[in-house]
Amino acid sequence: VDNLMKKVDSSPLDYETFSKLMEDALSEWLAADQAEQLLKDFRVFDKDGTGRMSINKLVEVMSMSGNSFTDSELEDLLLSSGVDGGTVDYRAVVQNHFFGDGSFAALGDWPALQGAKPKDPLQEATSLCEVAKMKAERGKIQEALELYQDALAGLEKTQARSLLASTLHDMARLQENNGEAEQALALYLRALTIREEVLGPNHFYVATTLDCIANLKDGAGQVEEALQFACRSLEIWERFFGREHSHIAKILYNLAGRRDLVGDTKGALEFYIRSLAIFKEVHGMRSGEVADALDGIADLKWRSGESKEALICYRRELGIREKLLGPEHSEVLELRQFITSLDPS
The missing domain is CATH 1.25.40.10 (Tetratricopeptide repeat domain)
Structure with a gap:
């Protein structure tokens, strides 16, 4: 209220100006309040007190809180995740999400001030992936695979190529564990192509997918091909470690x-x-x-x-x-x- 009074001073206000001032103030308050709450949530998961967190856990907590990342935020996160084994500084991420140049607070476009809107494809796909992971952890493999398939259909409509690759990789791993080696290999190869395009040929996510392909090839008796993929992976891990x-x-x-x-x-x-x-x-x-x-x-x-x-x-x-x-x-x-x-x- 004090800040509003200082902005207005003794000038007369029409309804439109007053409404805009209140909306801006409420937007800033919502941003600060939710950012503070999110940081408390993140600290619960930050067992070592490092201030860093894996991207998977970061996306999961943000999604559960109703603060899904935009396409560009996800791309930036995945491209910069080669530091410290794929972790990111969650405090900086929260700060940028709520108060950066493109944030809701900066744009004055806070969703809570507007009516409910349908989820965009990225938000829907992210939610489906999180539910799929929980289903898989509970042993409901077929249900998880169906959810991943729905998520892939949504991600194909977005520009979130890194998230698409991660989803393909996760689904492939689930199919591999379920004994569906041929289907898993096809998904791993798709994930590899996208990761090489988006992240570059020397990213550790590329190495992870190469290792999975090598293991499947080895299990299928294709030892020479397995060796080729594994040696490519070795070169990346040597750069990393x-x-x-x-x-x-x-x-x-x-x-x-x-x-x-x-x-x-x-x-x-x-x-x-x-x-x-x-x-x-x-x-x-x-x-x-x-x-x-x-x-x-x-x-x-x-x-x-x-x-x-x-x-x-x-x-x-x-x-x-x-x-x-x-x-x-x-x-x-x-x-x-x-x-x-x-x-x-």
């Missing part, structure tokens, strides 16, 4: 096995050796990961006729497993017997 990260070591170890399956012994050995170096740095010399990598190297060396080097690796592996499991553990006894069979002396 760095070449010496433990996650990279796990990928290298798994890809070494795939390379071995397609007859690429040299490539497999290279990946095993790289994974071994990282595992030693991250976990120490006597870890299960180091033992596994040594086993892979030893096996390749033995099959390549390098028996001396193979036995050295096998014995190093044995020493680690004895320390970890004890000298009488079944795995240790089996490995010791295997080494003896290779070198009775």
Whole structure:
């Protein structure tokens, strides 16, 4: 009221001017009130107190509160989510949503001041996706898939390409878990195409989809194709984590096995050796990961006729497993017997 009085001073007001002043004041109050309430809601989910939140959770909370993002807001969020593992500063997002240049408060176009309007396709699709996730979590897979299908139909009418790709990816994962590998693969490939176009070829969301495709290809016995997708993913993850990260070591170890399956012994050995170096740095010399990598190297060396080097690796592996499991553990006894069979002396 004080602010209104200062704006008016002692000037006479007609109805139209008074109405506009009241609408502006109410719009600002609504924005501040809802922004404050949303921040309280977000703090409940911010268990670590970092001020950051995943985009999925952010969209879910905003949608549940009736404050769905616009197409452009979603695009901006998804394009900038490569920082800190796909999280965003929710305080900055709320500030921009309610008080930015294109916000309802800035435009004087607050929905609560107007009559009810039908949901736009993006808002409807976002709501359908959230309900689909809840259905899936409760084991109602078919209902969830039908909701995702309806959401996709709505998203096709919008410019929210990143959200379309995310929905395709989520639906594909659900179909994969439901044993519908062929349908899942088709959706993953569509999601990949869109993500590469919208986010660029080196975004971690692209890597995530590449991994899913590689796993499906591998499960279908298409090992060479699986390897191609997985190696593309590796390049992205190396940019994201760095070449010496433990996650990279796990990928290298798994890809070494795939390379071995397609007859690429040299490539497999290279990946095993790289994974071994990282595992030693991250976990120490006597870890299960180091033992596994040594086993892979030893096996390749033995099959390549390098028996001396193979036995050295096998014995190093044995020493680690004895320390970890004890000298009488079944795995240790089996490995010791295997080494003896290779070198009775």
